[in-house]
Amino acid sequence: MKVAIYGQFYQNTTSPIIKRLLQFLETHKVTFTIEANFLKMLQENKAVNKNYSTYSSHKELDKSYDMLLSVGGDGTFLRAVTYVRNSGIPILGINAGRLGFLANVQQENIETFLQLVLEKKYKISKRTLLSLSCTPKVDSISEINFAMNEVTVSRKDTTSMITIETYLNGEYLTSYWADGLIISTPTGSTGYSLSCGGPILTPEASSLVITPIAPHNLNARPIVIPDNTVLKLKISGREENYLVSLDSRIASVKNESVLTIKKTPFKINMVEISEETFLKTLRKKLLFGEDKRN
Template sequence: MKIALYGQKFGKKNIPYLNQFIGYASNNSIDIYIEKSFLNILNSFEELKNLNFPVFSHHKELTKDFSLMFTFGGDGTILSAITLIRDSGIPIVGVNTGNLGFLATFNKDVFVKKIDQIFNKKLLLMQRSLLCVETSIKKNNKKFFNFALNEIVILRKETVSMITIDAYIDNEFLTSYWADGLIISTPTGSTGYSLSCGGPIISPDNKNFVLTPISPHNLFSRPLIISDQQNVHLKIHSRVKYYSLSMDTRLISMNQENELYIKKAPFYIYLLQEGGNTYYKTLREKLLWGIDQRN
């Protein structure tokens, strides 16, 4: 078996869990490949400086013969890992060494206890849809990974004035949003930025997207849920030349003449999840539902 390891930072308190993981892999003839920058971080610790594993640094090196990718961090680490996973179909095991952990659902203790079940893939494999964005002007744009698991966000840039976003659904004019920006979110991302802007929570098995305006000036401008089979076309108008386009953790500057075309991506991301750790249980625990704050 061949597996990949990825992370963006690492705390010393997590070293015992990593050592147990590496020991298990070694005893079971599992080949470990570590993302190059993450290996440099691990080697900065005295206890881990002698780690000697093959590395990868590009998505083309993650071939389909990899059985799993393990991410050490939080949800942001998984979002970053997707730029390497892409359409390879390699399932992700998110080990939560971060904070909230909506996607990275294995806490460190559970991860160690369930390691046999993880490697034997006896846990739940969750399929998550993504968004894809195309631009109307391509020749001057740098090539970028144009997919997002959580959300695509259009934001005003270098101005305190609102921007205007003309939105079309399947070529039919919907409305003009006068706002600081607009969020187009997947069900996975509905508990993120969209939620903080008043958007609904959508369970991941729904085949929907949600359009959530950011600080809209029109009081009747509210989040809208649409089918993920529909295409969204956006035209942006601003007092300055550029606006910002965010795709999960990645932010780029776009000329306002550049229109956006957003649709469902032609592939899915797969997350391995503990059987008893359901989506609704995660909501209760992470959002403190049912907790009496008076106590």
């Protein structure tokens, strides 16, 4: 077995996690390579004292890898997706962060869960992604132009609302007068969209959610649409620019630009261990349906 390890931060808590992880991999003769910046941080902080093979670009992660292990929180998991892209390499998230909804292997379960992985006792949960193209082009988001949680547009440098003229497959839906608009995948439905009143979708639902952020309107409600819909958004406002985000990556976009959002042709393979299914995580991490009678 051959795995890639990804992380983006070092904290005191990283050391025991990484030691347990590397010890397990070495004991079980798993070949591994560590993202170069992450290894540098680990070495500088003396969390590891050996030299390991490294990678620093998505181009180096080819089909010879069986899995990518993301060490961090959900933000780190989302960034790990930008290394995996359309390679099909399954991702497993080891939680070193706070909530750990996507990164759902807890520190105390590292060995147990990795043993299940070695025995191939896991399922793959296929996650839909969204792609974004912008006219005129915005360089900072044109290379990594996809998101696993959501594409969001929002106001910038101002308190005044923006107007988001929205078309579904070329047909006019409405113009939202709001702080912003979230186009969410099923995975993202438990993230920002949820905080703005959007519904929870189970991960493999073939749907997307459009959720307005603070719409100044009694009638604007989150709407669920088929995931083969092509969305076009034209945003206007008092300021010259507004913000567009793809998960945690953000860019400034000029007023009157047109955004096209659609499903990517590839999916992300998320590793699902039966002890940590989506429904279990929903109850455990977001306290779904918590009721003292249950």
